[in-house]
Amino acid sequence: MLKYFFKQSHPAVAKGLIAPSLPKTHHRETLNLSTRANHLQLYHDAFNWPQALSQYLHPAYLAMYTLQAQAPLILNPAQPFAAMGLVHMSNFMHYTRLPKCGETLVIRCEFGQLWEQKRGWVFTVITQATDQSKNVIFNLESHYLSRAKHRCHSDDIPAYAPTKITIPETDSVAYKQTMCALPADLGRKYATISGDYNPIHLYPWLSRWFGFKQPIIHGMWSKARALSEIAQTWSQEIPRLPINCTVQFTDFIPLPNRITLHQMQDSHRTVLLGLPEGGMVTQTHRPYFVVEVDLANAHGDKIVGDDEASVSG
Secondary structure (H helix, E strand, C coil): CHHHHHCCCCHHHHCCCCCCCCCCCEEEEEEEHHHHHHHHHHHHHHCCCCHHHCCECCCCHHHHHHHHHCHHHHCCCCCCCCCCCCEEEEEEEEECCCCECCCEEEEEEEEEEEEEECCEEEEEEEEEEECCCCCEEEEEEEEEEEECCCCCCCCCCCECCCCCCCCCCHHHCEEEEEEEEECCCHHHHHHHHHCCCCHHHCCHHHHHHHCCCCCECCHHHHHHHHHHHHHCCCCCCHHHCCEEEEEEECCCCECCEEEEEEEEECCCEEEEEEEECCCCCCCCCCCCEEEEEECCCCCCCCCCCCCCCCCCC
16 A cells, blocks of 8 residues: 555646556456455455355455556556546446356456546556456456646547436336445455555544545445345346446445445346435435446446546545
């Protein structure tokens, strides 16, 4: 984590003298899940992953792991943005199938698209996982915002124009609510599992240094919690099918807290919103996060994001 404090923005980019560009580089590593059995069990237990699906990897686990795998890219001196302060706005995840907990995967990360946005620059990191038969079974597109007071406009860098998740009408789908209590030490507990010890998640005296009155929970905790909730109704067949998952982080969740998970499900699509306790699924109630899982239209070529998102993952 200390290395992130020392990775600064390119001086000319920060001053708005030149437009940024992403380096043509990648990082590759092998992930042997069988050697991480204890950690997988700890992760599955932390998020109440259904016992009936225990032979399969929780779908958010690879997304959590790849935050570490992306570190060599984020810390690359040729990467033009500061490492600390990046905002994890959204991500899109596609599985052709969920891997089993004993598999060995090859993880590959590289930079993707760069956009100009009203608060700065948005860039993507693309992550793939390949199984032992060299089949790509996992794609993850992560969107990060680097806030900038000064920007040098370039005609070669398009404006960020994301598509928001469509929220269904609650009276037209299967609908349920689940209450969640988030204790003050939740960020510290998740950090021991994820390895993400960003100070904004740990203690009030640390989070105040970064402008937060209270610690905020990790966006990847929200994603994992939501996917476990959605998977409670999955059959044994689902992990063997393609799965699309889109997540948009739209507000910080301060700790301690109580939130309500609003789940709406039709024949193939589930949308889950995390809202403040007592919040309703309306256009006027801003959610903390929105998760969409699509089991029928899993094609892996969707670009996602939320121009109003403002929360760190």
